[in-house]
Amino acid sequence: MIAITRHYALGFQLPSMRKFGSDTRASVVIEFAFVGPLLIYLMLNIFVGAIYFGAFHKLQHIAAQAARASIAGADEDERSNLVRQSLARSLEDGTLLPASAISVTVASLSADRRHYRVSLSFETQALGLRRFPGLATVLPATLISSYDVRSGGL
Numbered sequence: 001m002i003a004i005t006r007h008y009a010l011g012f013q014l015p016s017m018r019k020f021g022s023d024t025r026a027s028v029v030i031e032f033a034f035v036g037p038l039l040i041y042l043m044l045n046i047f048v049g050a051i052y053f054g055a056f057h058k059l060q061h062i063a064a065q066a067a068r069a070s071i072a073g074a075d076e077d078e079r080s081n082l083v084r085q086s087l088a089r090s091l092e093d094g095t096l097l098p099a100s101a102i103s104v105t106v107a108s109l110s111a112d113r114r115h116y117r118v119s120l121s122f123e124t125q126a127l128g129l130r131r132f133p134g135l136a137t138v139l140p141a142t143l144i145s146s147y148d149v150r151s152g153g154l
Contacts, residue, residue: 048129051096052139058097059122060145062090067118067147070106076113080106083118101126109148119146 069086073079083106091099105119122143124130129139 051127055096055127056143059120059143062087063118063120063145063147065090067149070118071149071151076106076108097122098126114152115150117146117148
């Protein structure tokens with residue numbers, strides 16, 4: 001039979017092995033040292049993804065409003081002007097999407113010019129999230145939203 005004894009040779013008492021194995025006071029600190037950075041990285045990626053999702057949602061909403069406004073235009077130039085006016089009205093609040101980073105395209109899709117596409121593209125560099133390299137793994141450089149409009153019905 002092997003017994004764990006206390007050693008007094010050095011002048012102090014060493015803790016027994018049973019106490020050492022059952023002491024769990026600092027285990028949470030050690031676990032957080034491993035898991036904490038991963039949780040912080042995950043939360044930052046969630047925030048970045050939410051900002052991109054919000055920007056894309058707003059871009060789609062603005063493109064839909066611009067496409068609806070362009071229906072009143074008689075020719076391509078008038079449609080383009082109506083789209084730009086709608087875009088300026090939609091971006092008055094100045095939240096999330098700066099107007100300088102959005103480009104507008106109104107193009108005909110058919111020979112009779114009754115079928116056309118309103119397309120908005122947004123350069124995501126204007127969001128400022130690319131200043132932190134390695135923060136998020138997949139960040140698109142451009143967000144594009146387009147709507148096809150057919151005037152006069154089917």
